[in-house]
Amino acid sequence: QVQLVESGGGLVKPGGSLRLSCAASGFTFSDYYMSWIRQAPGKGLEWISYISNSGSTIYYADSVKGRFTISRDNAKNSLYLQMNSLRAEDTAVYYCARDRGSGGYSYWGQGTLVTVSS
């Protein structure tokens, strides 16, 4: 069955960096676009970024552009999010999700919590 497992979250100081990973299994990872979506505590969902199946097409939300970098390793069935220059407002649960096309996310991970605080 399809599984997405995020890791790498934790407590980081403002201005710091963190790299999130998402391990995929149960499907042909290289066939699918993948995305990162976050949810601040008690708030709604916010789309962050997506990457095409080959990695050649990438888009970011304005709120993270220039600070976050999405990437993937199809040989390792893994998705990544490099987060730099972190701010308090980046505090959230970060989910990776498999895109069925056009933004319909049919599978989600359990999420990993990132807390940015001094």
Added chain:
Amino acid sequence: QSALTQPASVSGSPGQSITISCTGTSSDVGSYNYVSWYQQHPGKAPKLMIYDVSNRPSGVSNRFSGSKSGNTASLTISGLQAEDEADYYCSSYTSSSTLVFGGGTKLTVL
């Protein structure tokens, strides 16, 4: 990219039908049939309920239906059940090739 507009809360009694609206612009909802709806229970990951405006993934109850008119999409839940109580989010593809979510709607089953 501004968030899509959803009512903060809706409520209904068991067996009734409710509709949640999701209003965007001609740059997102109005231009693409790429509207999705998600259900999220507390502490859980979101679950896809509707994709491409009105399509249900396998396993989702046919009590859930979606539609769109102009810049507004809608999710209708018929025959409300206690387990439908959750937060609901819409999303849409945009003309910037990005995605935008709605602010979320809390559904209370009375």
